[in-house]
Amino acid sequence: MNKIWIIHNSEHGNSEKISHQLAEGLKDEYEVTVKSIRGLTPEEVAKEEPYGLIVALRVLAFRADNEMRAFLVKLDKLIQKPISKIAYFFTHALKWKKLFAKGMDKTLKKIGCVEEICPEFLEVKMEKAEGPAVEGSDEKINEYVSTLKNFLK
Ligand SMILES: Cc1cc2nc3c(=O)[nH]c(=O)nc-3n(C[C@H](O)[C@H](O)[C@H](O)COP(=O)(O)O)c2cc1C
Numbered sequence: 102m103n104k105i106w107i108i109h110n111s112e113h114g115n116s117e118k119i120s121h122q123l124a125e126g127l128k129d130e131y132e133v134t135v136k137s138i139r140g141l142t143p144e145e146v147a148k149e150e151p152y153g154l155i156v157a158l159r160v161l162a163f164r165a166d167n168e169m170r171a172f173l174v175k176l177d178k179l180i181q182k183p184i185s186k187i188a189y190f191f192t193h194a195l196k197w198k199k200l201f202a203k204g205m206d207k208t209l210k211k212i213g214c215v216e217e218i219c220p221e222f223l224e225v226k227m228e229k230a231e232g233p234a235v236e237g238s239d240e241k242i243n244e245y246v247s248t249l250k251n252f253l254k
Contacts, residue, residue, distance in 0.1 A: 102130070102131055102132040103131055103132065103152035103153065103253075104131070104132045104133075104134070104149060104150070104151045104152050104153075105124075105127060105131040105132070105133045105134070105151060105152065105153040105154070105155065105253070106133075106134050106135075106136065106146055106149065106151040106153070106154050106155070107120045107123060107124055107133065107134070107135045107136070107154075107155040107156075107157065108120075108135075108136055108137070108138050108141070108146070108154065108155075108156055108157065108169070108172070109135070109136075109137055109138070109156075109157035109169075110137060110138045110139065110157070110159065110166055110168050110169045110172075111137060111157065111159070112159070113230060113231045113232060114231075114232065115159075115192045115225075115227055115231075115232045115233075115234065116157035116158070116159055116190075116192045117135075117137065117157075118232075118234075119157065119190065119192065119223075119225055119234075119242060120135045120155070120157050121135055122239075122242050122246075123155060123190075123242065123245070123246060123249065126242075126243065126246030126249075126250075127246065127249060127250070127253075130250065130253075131152075131153070131253070134149070134151075138168065138169060138172045143172055143175040143176035143178075143179060144179060146176055147176060147179050147180045147181065150181075150182045151184060152184070152185050152186065152253075153184065153185060153186040153187070153188070153253050154184050154186070154187045154188075154215070155187075155188050155189065155190070155249070156169060156173065156187065156188070156189040156190075157169070157189070157190055157192070158170075158189055158190065158191045158192075158205060159191075159192055159193075160191055160192070160193035160194075160195075160201045163198070163200060163201060164201065164203075164204045165191065165201060165202065165203075165204040165205040165208075167204075170204060170205065170208040173208055173212055174208065174211065174212060176212075176214065177211075177212035177213060177214040180214040183213075183214050183215065183216050184214055184215045184216070185215075185216050185217060186215070186216070186217050186219065186252060186253055187209075187215040187217070187218050187219065188218075188219035188222065188249055188252060188253075189205060189219070189222050190222055190223035190224065190225065190245065191222065191223070191224040191225070192224075192225050192226075192227060192234075193224065193225075193226055193227065194226065194227045194228075194229055194230050196226075197224050197226065201224075202222065217252075219248070219249070219252045220252075221245075221248050221252075223241065223242065223245040223248075225238050225241065225242065226238070
């Protein structure tokens with residue numbers, strides 16, 4: 102089974118929960134590892150040579166989490182074997198704005214360690230910063246599992 106890593110930087114648990122939901126949906130076809138980047142080094146991810154990487158991004162002050170983006174830039178610098186596929190999702194508490202994704206677009210342009218970027222991303226709105234996700238989110242997350250399965254083929 103190909104290895105997929107899902108990395109998050111969750112504080113309130115929202116992006117961690119969704120990471121596990123995605124992992125649950127993918128685990129029949131992939132060997133999935135979910136990890137917080139808190140206490141994880143980019144070296145540890147690089148060493149595993151994952152086939153795919155799924156990145157959870159919290160929206161903080163209208164931007165995709167800077168710490169996660171910095172982690173990806175560090176990973177890019179030391180990775181030997183390119184990651185075949187990368188996908189990402191956002192959790193946020195305000196109305197979704199395209200601007201939230203801009204920083205991540207920039208980061209993805211900067212990093213050369215990935216071969217293919219999933220053309221669709223997931224965004225899940227929270228009722229408030231601490232969660233829970235708004236009604237209908239589980240269906241959206243399940244649909245994204247199908248999107249990921251097609252993309253990861
Ligand atoms: C300091 C801070 C700033 C935030 N800024 C925004 C924001 O600008 N836009 C938004 O939609 N949500 C914002 N949020 C909400 C978070 O994106 C949301 O709670 C997210 O799900 C947190 O992920 P986590 O539960 O995995 O830590 C903010 C939350 C915190 C704590």
